[in-house]
Amino acid sequence: MLSKIKAARSGLRKSEQKVADAVIDDPDEAVQSSIHAIATRAKVSEPTVIRFCRALDCVGFQQFKLKLAQDLARRGTFFYQDVTAQDTSKQLASKLLDGAIASLVQIRDQINEESLDRAIALYEACSRVELYGSGGSAVVAEDAQLKFFRLGKPAIAYSDPHIQHAAAALLDRDALVIAVSHSGRSSDILKTVEIARAARAKVISVTATRSPLAQCSDVALTVDVNEDSDIFSPVKSRLGQMVVLDVLAVGVAVRGGDHMLEQLARARRAIDFKFV
Amino acid sequence: MLSKIKAARSGLRKSEQKVADAVIDDPDEAVQSSIHAIATRAKVSEPTVIRFCRALDCVGFQQFKLKLAQDLARRGTFFYQDVTAQDTSKQLASKLLDGAIASLVQIRDQINEESLDRAIALYEACSRVELYGSGGSAVVAEDAQLKFFRLGKPAIAYSDPHIQHAAAALLDRDALVIAVSHSGRSSDILKTVEIARAARAKVISVTATRSPLAQCSDVALTVDVNEDSDIFSPVKSRLGQMVVLDVLAVGVAVRGGDHMLEQLARARRAIDFKFV
DNA sequence: TTTATTTTGTAATAAAACTACACAATGAAT
């Protein structure tokens, strides 16, 4: 629509061009304005605004505004922007959300299909799952535990590094470890994975590409996002990790066929509506 | 917007629900209708339609239609698709990521600036923060705890409902509660909030629009997403809740000025690279 | 310059959105 206006501009009459200019100048303002407001800003009469709409193949002003609004909605591209102390709350929220969205888009385009398939195969071959993550990653591991224990095999998450060490020492070749770490460089998690592998357990890591953790795992599901604008904690990588683990869990479920999917959907409704 | 309507539906009055149903039934028709047309189709009076719009945080019918139109326009970019047993891993991942992205886009467009400002003010006025969430929402509460305790005031998260009750009873007027719940209907969390309010603590809720929890909070930060395609747990609303709480925390930090932002950024690097 | 044609604005009309208020339904307290 916006480009349509630009294209049509030179074919319009003089005062209609003024309307076109006013709309192009601030389209977001335009979609919220009445005919009167636009007419005033473009310094033309109200019927001129309507004629302008009709010239653009709209039946009236309302339809024009609707089409323009939809156009603006679609134009949404998401990118990082640093927050500043001068931002209004609205700007702040939009910037942060945009950043989060951008990171998910990035992850979507980076998903490694082969790793995912191998991870699914590892789950199918194991008899139980342990999830390790500390600090912020503990949250992700716990969230994943909730998903995995509905898939039919025992799943448990540990967030204390010492307990992780102890738990890892007790694993066997039928156990599967899912190790979550943002940087993949924490010595605790590396030590834990080392112990787990010595016990012949399989290891899936959810971490940064080419990090030490990724390199010492059987399968690495990598999550790399631009963290520059995260102030407190790597929110974006946390979101990414959660979604990637969701993908893994759903992937496993899907291998169980449509029947299993339905069953899980029912289970979810029964549980969540009561408790969450 | 559409998912907001669905989420808010049960919190609406009877005739407003009729309007909701009419809109959900054919949203494309709705964006082109006048109040009169919608009122007729829903078999209610015209003011009821306006009240319905207001209940959804719109200033009037026009704004409602505009938001709805933009929502419909965006459907095309990232949209929900049900996963099937025939999907390849890649397709599966894309579908799930698209769904997650779509939900964040929705949340971005729904952010209520006024609520956010009020929530920030509540944090600034309090002397300590307690975060309550159980089940899946416990994960969100814990994640938020990590953010909030870096802002300079004590912050603690409880995930056991009984302990939440006990903790809430010990609050005073300087305490701030952040209550997280997907549905906003769990009796545990409602009870906890009731106790907290009786102790004169302030309550910010992170939950569905017009849910009981939202209604009994001082400020509601609403998170409404279409959960149809979530198999295990409401991943999408979980992501949304985490981001919304991140926005709140960053909002608080930003009020502390650029200096505080820098300090936090340094703190984050120091902490996270070691532990996560 | 006059005349036809196009363009633009004024003023009236129609339609839509919104408000104030009154009646009806619901629920709590006696």
Added chain:
DNA sequence: ATTCATTGTGTAGTTTTATTACAAAATAAA
């Protein structure tokens, strides 16, 4: 069960917004 208070819903009127009809400028052609 009856009254009172509260909440919900509709009727009727008001204001705002969109649209039309038409007349006055402006422009171009003869």
